[in-house]
Amino acid sequence: MHKLFLGLVVTYFTLLSSVHAVGFGEIHLSVNLTKNSMQLLLPIPNGKIPLSSDFELSEMDIPIKADYMAKTVWPSNSEKKYIRVLLIEFSHLGGKNTPLKLKWTENEKSKEFKTDITINNPILVYPSLSWLTQSFLLHRDVGKLDNEWYIGPQAQYAKYVTNEKLLLQRGYSPEKASQWLFDRPQAIYQLYLMSGNIKWFHEANILAQFYIEHIDEEGVSTLTKKYDPKYFMPKGLLFRYLLTMDDKALQALKKIFYSSLKWDPVYTSHRGFWTERNQAAALNVAVTYWELTNDKRALERINEILNATVKMTFNPENNWALRGCPQHSFKSHEGKGDNSPTCSPWMMALLGDALWRFYRLTNDIRASSLINAFGDFILNHGIFYGTAAKLKGIVMPKYIVSMENPRQEEHNQWTDPQHSCDVAGLLGKSVYIKQKEKQDAFLTKLLFKALLEQCQNTYVKYKKEKKNGKLKNHWLLNPPRRFGWMYSTTSDLPWLESLLLNDY
Structure with a gap:
């Protein structure tokens, strides 16, 4: 190699x-x-x-x-x-x-x-560094960007999730399949791109190499030994190839793209299992393979997924009311419950990030319209408020929304805030599009700001430890896969904050 x-x-x-x-x-x-x-x-x-x-x-x-x-x-x-x-x-x-x-x-x-x-x-x-982030994260140059609040805590967690010895001490071996959910290589590459610290470049290469070695000829992870779109990790492969020209990364990406075609993006009332998470995985693979190869089949696949998602969102099944999300039945999502409509805010954040990438590359109106609508859905349906003494009145993203049967929702004010960062990322992207289209974004922006402030709580801890000379060698994060959902889809947050909240 x-x-x-x-x-x-x-x-x-x-x-x-x-x-x-x-x-x-x-x-x-x-x-x-x-x-x-x-x-x-x-x-x-x-x-x-x-x-x-x-x-x-x-x-x-x-x-x-x-x-x-x-x-x-x-x-x-x-x-x-x-x-x-x-x-x-x-x-x-x-x-x-x-x-x-x-x-x-x-x-x-x-x-x-x-x-x-x-x-x-x-x-x-x-x-x-600005040139580098523009090249990979597609950020428009805004001058010096304050991202220490983001990459400081991220590096603390990264020192844990890239340390095989520490992970093994807590029972997380590299072969544990769940370790590879939410594209950890992508998140570590992004830490390198945003910080310039070559340590994270090397650590991301190690993770990407491991992932490549465990993709079989059918594009399936040998760690799961079964077809599961959740384990498609295309962005880490994209960054690996563009930063090193490692052809094995491109070949692995090609394999998972053709494997991803097995996922049917079209939802009907007779459909069994369907989630935004799997839709996001399929779209993410297609967009990534297309942007690297300009492959016609990949663009066709993108159009198939976009059109199916547009239909679910703006012309939903069963004459369900328009709510601004890709509605599907609670039973198809959870495998239990009734057939009333549901959507998951944090899974929509995954889908929204794949839509955002395609939008930033093409200005596609379907992608921008979906992200725009997703922000409205989160504002109108996707939040609740804490009631415990220390959390009273704090806004939180719902884990899942059951629009016509709220009893199926489970609000956990202690764990649901773990998705504040990724849902904030979705809201920021929605605000960006609303402002570009000269639409009213006042309330969506306020919600974006509120969730962003919660996301920045780790920086308060980081600054305090650093100021007192007690910054630990690493921070634990359990389960470690949380690192992926916290950071793989949220690298735009410092950039969006600088663009959207400079008047606060």
């Missing part, structure tokens, strides 16, 4: 033209180079560098002869394509903190890239 080395990032960044109208530009890198042939791997935000660009690499304004290869491009229906990952190969005498400058100029003629460069220990480079 090839290795990938990390270059020292960032001295400064200069972009000489506006996003999505890029004719030319340059970035500055500081890289540890070794002797002989070198390869640099540069992730690039969408819309920054056209595929038809000419490049010039230089050191101290002295040109360096180099070969360039566009390893991947951003998915698009437009004739104009943009580079997603650029591979640069050249010879160098070596040196620490070598200052390099990469310039590009758009060429109206079709660009012929070298196609026979073999990946060989490339150095991952990027000019700034």
